[in-house]
Amino acid sequence: MRSRYAPVAFFIAVVIAVQFLTLIIDRPQYLTQLTMAGYYSLVIIGLCMLIGYAGQISLGHAGFFAIGGYISAFLTTYDLMPHKGNALAGIVAKAGLLVTVQDLYGGDALVFHPWIACIAAICVTVLIAYVIGGPVLKLKGHYLAMATLGFGTIVYKLVLGTTFFGAADGLSDIPGFKLLPGLEVSGKNSARIQNYYISWGMVALGMLLLANLIHSRVGSALRAIHSAEDAANAMGVNTGRYKLNIFVLSAVFAAVGGIFLTHYNGGIGPSEASIMKSVRYVAIVAIGGMANLWGALSMGIVLNFLSLRGYFGSYDDTVFGVILILIMLFAPEGLLRREVFRNAKKWISGRGKAEGQKA
Amino acid sequence: MDFRTREGRGPKGVTILEVHHLNKRFGGLQAVGDVSFFVQQGSIKALIGPNGAGKTTLFNLLSGILPPDSGTVRFSNANIQGLQPYQVAAKGMSRTFQHIRLFTHMTALENIMIGRHMHSRAGFLAGMLSLPWTRREEKAVRERSLAIMDFLGIADFADTEATSLAYGQQRILELGRALACDPKLLLLDEPAAGLNMRETAEMAKLISRIRDTGITVLLVEHDMSLVMNISDEIVVLSYGHKIADDKPLAIQKNPEVIKVYLGEEDA
Amino acid sequence: MNIELFFQYLAAGVTYGTIYAIVAIGFNIIYNTTGIINFAQGEFVMLGGMTAVTLHAFLPLPAAILSAVIITMIIGALIEITFIRWLTSPSVLRMIIITIGISIFIREAALHIWGEAVRALPYFTGTEVTVISAGDVHISPQVLWVIGISAVTVVLLTFFFNYTLLGRQMRACSSNRDAARLCGISAKNMVTLSFVLSAGIGALAGCVVSPITYVQYDSGTGLAIKGFTVAILGGLGNSTAAIAAGLILGILESFSVWVMPTAFKDVVSISILLLILFVRPSGIFGSVEASRLKEF
Numbered sequence: 001m002r003s004r005y006a007p008v009a010f011f012i013a014v015v016i017a018v019q020f021l022t023l024i025i026d027r028p029q030y031l032t033q034l035t036m037a038g039y040y041s042l043v044i045i046g047l048c049m050l051i052g053y054a055g056q057i058s059l060g061h062a063g064f065f066a067i068g069g070y071i072s073a074f075l076t077t078y079d080l081m082p083h084k085g086n087a088l089a090g091i092v093a094k095a096g097l098l099v100t101v102q103d104l105y106g107g108d109a110l111v112f113h114p115w116i117a118c119i120a121a122i123c124v125t126v127l128i129a130y131v132i133g134g135p136v137l138k139l140k141g142h143y144l145a146m147a148t149l150g151f152g153t154i155v156y157k158l159v160l161g162t163t164f165f166g167a168a169d170g171l172s173d174i175p176g177f178k179l180l181p182g183l184e185v186s187g188k189n190s191a192r193i194q195n196y197y198i199s200w201g202m203v204a205l206g207m208l209l210l211a212n213l214i215h216s217r218v219g220s221a222l223r224a225i226h227s228a229e230d231a232a233n234a235m236g237v238n239t240g241r242y243k244l245n246i247f248v249l250s251a252v253f254a255a256v257g258g259i260f261l262t263h264y265n266g267g268i269g270p271s272e273a274s275i276m277k278s279v280r281y282v283a284i285v286a287i288g289g290m291a292n293l294w295g296a297l298s299m300g301i302v303l304n305f306l307s308l309r310g311y312f313g314s315y316d317d318t319v320f321g322v323i324l325i326l327i328m329l330f331a332p333e334g335l336l337r338r339e340v341f342r343n344a345k346k347w348i349s350g351r352g353k354a355e356g357q358k359a
Numbered sequence: 360m361d362f363r364t365r366e367g368r369g370p371k372g373v374t375i376l377e378v379h380h381l382n383k384r385f386g387g388l389q390a391v392g393d394v395s396f397f398v399q400q401g402s403i404k405a406l407i408g409p410n411g412a413g414k415t416t417l418f419n420l421l422s423g424i425l426p427p428d429s430g431t432v433r434f435s436n437a438n439i440q441g442l443q444p445y446q447v448a449a450k451g452m453s454r455t456f457q458h459i460r461l462f463t464h465m466t467a468l469e470n471i472m473i474g475r476h477m478h479s480r481a482g483f484l485a486g487m488l489s490l491p492w493t494r495r496e497e498k499a500v501r502e503r504s505l506a507i508m509d510f511l512g513i514a515d516f517a518d519t520e521a522t523s524l525a526y527g528q529q530r531i532l533e534l535g536r537a538l539a540c541d542p543k544l545l546l547l548d549e550p551a552a553g554l555n556m557r558e559t560a561e562m563a564k565l566i567s568r569i570r571d572t573g574i575t576v577l578l579v580e581h582d583m584s585l586v587m588n589i590s591d592e593i594v595v596l597s598y599g600h601k602i603a604d605d606k607p608l609a610i611q612k613n614p615e616v617i618k619v620y621l622g623e624e625d626a
Numbered sequence: 627m628n629i630e631l632f633f634q635y636l637a638a639g640v641t642y643g644t645i646y647a648i649v650a651i652g653f654n655i656i657y658n659t660t661g662i663i664n665f666a667q668g669e670f671v672m673l674g675g676m677t678a679v680t681l682h683a684f685l686p687l688p689a690a691i692l693s694a695v696i697i698t699m700i701i702g703a704l705i706e707i708t709f710i711r712w713l714t715s716p717s718v719l720r721m722i723i724i725t726i727g728i729s730i731f732i733r734e735a736a737l738h739i740w741g742e743a744v745r746a747l748p749y750f751t752g753t754e755v756t757v758i759s760a761g762d763v764h765i766s767p768q769v770l771w772v773i774g775i776s777a778v779t780v781v782l783l784t785f786f787f788n789y790t791l792l793g794r795q796m797r798a799c800s801s802n803r804d805a806a807r808l809c810g811i812s813a814k815n816m817v818t819l820s821f822v823l824s825a826g827i828g829a830l831a832g833c834v835v836s837p838i839t840y841v842q843y844d845s846g847t848g849l850a851i852k853g854f855t856v857a858i859l860g861g862l863g864n865s866t867a868a869i870a871a872g873l874i875l876g877i878l879e880s881f882s883v884w885v886m887p888t889a890f891k892d893v894v895s896i897s898i899l900l901l902i903l904f905v906r907p908s909g910i911f912g913s914v915e916a917s918r919l920k921e922f
Contacts, residue, residue: 057719057723059726135900135903135904136900136903136904138904139903139904139907141718141719141722142663142718142719142722143858143903143907145719145722145723146663146722146851146854146858146899146903147899147900147903147904149851150851150896150899150900150903151900153851153892153896154893154896154897154900157889157890157892157893157896158890158893160889161887161889161890161893162889209487209488210487212486212487212488212489213483213486213487215489216481216485216486216487216489216493216497217476217479217480217481217482217486217493217496217497217500218481218482218483218486219486220465220469220472220473220476221473221476223462223464223465224462224465224473227462227463227464227465228460228461228462228463230424230444230460231456231460231461231462232462232473233424233443233444233445233448234422234423234424234444234445234447234448234453234454234456235445235448235453235473235474235476235477235536235537235539235540236445236448236449236453236474236476236477236540237445237473237476238443238445239445240443245483249483275847276730279726279727279730282723286723314737314738315734317730317733317734318730318731318734318735320730321727321730321731321734322727322731324723324724324726324727324730325709325724325727325728325731328720328723328724328727329709329713329724332716332717332720
């Protein structure tokens, strides 16, 4: 039991160490990309549970990220002032759900409070995930892959084509999200360090919850489903409900990542819902080891950070496409599996032995 | 822990399973045709017949993997035909598979523990928060599963990866997993397939011991020595239809059966 | 709506529908021979169009098209040999992810070669304003080219699969690979041939439709999704049904513009895909048991 929490503690130590590292090498701007990478990691670890443990592929998870981000963005920027007289707006205002903010021209705008927007976005995500997940998860193999791909594309086309969501430009000027007095999710330079810890704190919390889940009765059931679904069913495991619940859970993780990244960036665009983003998430889970949460997380951090800092240049999408091909061709169970480490150890010690014999 | 104490077994002599006019057709093939039989509480009933007689299909119909075209299955005072496998399991019927379906990448003990799934409650929220009661529950599940492995004589392999066990041990492990469900009726699909003579004899003893704890057993089997030795009654299928339903000695003398099946078999 | 508008929509629907059907037939050929869904199918169409435009700069149109088709066929063969050939019994999922990766790779390569600009071949006969009229109905001659060339393609394919030795060998291979190999048919080569064929017909379709629809480095993905929708709609593996299904999808999509904004046209076709997958994955014309049999 204690060994389960050791990696989390180690992880938190690393997070703190990295922050000090950026101070030492005088690169505080790295914190920005690291913070963003953190929110993307939420998507990745949720997806890892779905693909690696429950064995269900999703090529449309960027869709859930976008649903979370766009809804919270919309609700915190859509000015209800012109609708003040409207009965519904009146009820909502009286319920204390709204705040007054400064609009672009210095006047007052009436928008939803970020907490309300956040909860609403999560609720909508849960609803959509349950509605879509039910029929989608009954599919197998390429049908399942195509259905999730289709879902992601629908979300993309919808946000791209709807003026309410800013069409091709997306939504911007998203206000910060005050979590607690003094703790705000926003892109302000002054709050950089704070936001770094908020982001990675959430990731640490997410890892803790998922690590607990994996070692619980649910985790065993998921592994059984992944391994031999019909046998699991015959042993009394309601496989349909488990797959659906893990699908919804992974969707919520993605949406939360979307909500917070949107407040941090101050904006969101349709590219966050694109197939390329979904493929990217799958590629990272694949290279990290499919059923390896920590592997997916570490790969996610590295690759997202490099991508966000622009190291891949115009070959950004190509890199992830190539990674995906290579992993699927040569190491379909993922790269960071225990067998790979074991073989590497054997190889290294084997070499050492041979050299010892020569001497 | 006394593995043999169990509630809800009921007195002997009661009918625990009633199959009425079960039918299943695959395209042009009538896999199961108008099959009816009863299974008495606390007995061992065997299902035999040549290959392709529809035995595994029948099992799949009973355990909910396939829905029947028509007919009813009455188990535990309810009609269970058309129910999902996990619902059938919840009613007290568990099974093993003709081709071993153990959970890969899991240890033998973990495989058995899945069998206890229906008897534990920790869900998503409780699991994620790792609430104290879930840890206690997990411990209880583990202890019960070890007790079952003990009963079956495979407790030494608790932490071995299930698929690395010897074939005979895997068969016993799958049996243990089904037992962990606390079934009233156990469906065994060719439990002795691939076992040598000694292993088959031990499997026969194991099944008898299981029956002695009060669990009813319905088994499909090709090995006639096992079947004749331990069965209380035998149903014979041929081309999807029932041609005999009687005690072992009577079956051995039944001309229909001899014609269709026993004639080619070396006992 | 008046009759002229009706026929505009109809012509557009038939044009796009025919292309979707060709992509679907490409899916089916590879699926029938290998059981793989080749997500890069759409890229063949894109490659055909883009290559032809580039070659047309210094070759006459027919030669440019022919060369483009041949080049794309070679690329199809290379893809199969490099990525698919040496895999032993891969899982369905693994294969589709690999082909998605291949599709991304081709798309990104196209981006770096040709940039983001849209390109088009010139109209085969006349210009973009030429119309053929019959009363109130006006259509561009290019539409007739699309329908005509696609029809010829289908006829040639049918002839190939039914009356040539090679075609029958492919059908044998798709029907029962081991039996085919026992008869001396090289399954490996049949697989390569299926990729070559699919690439060829995709490229030809890309050439003939590019004057109307333009091609761009990322045209492939949308076509792949819609082509897959059509293939499923008609029943995976059933290419005759794919033609009908393609027309149905193309026309539905085209007329949907009448009731909702153009930007949501793709949403319509994907929703149809999801609907079919949820309700009847064996397709309109497929029976559940027959969907296990594979025939051209």
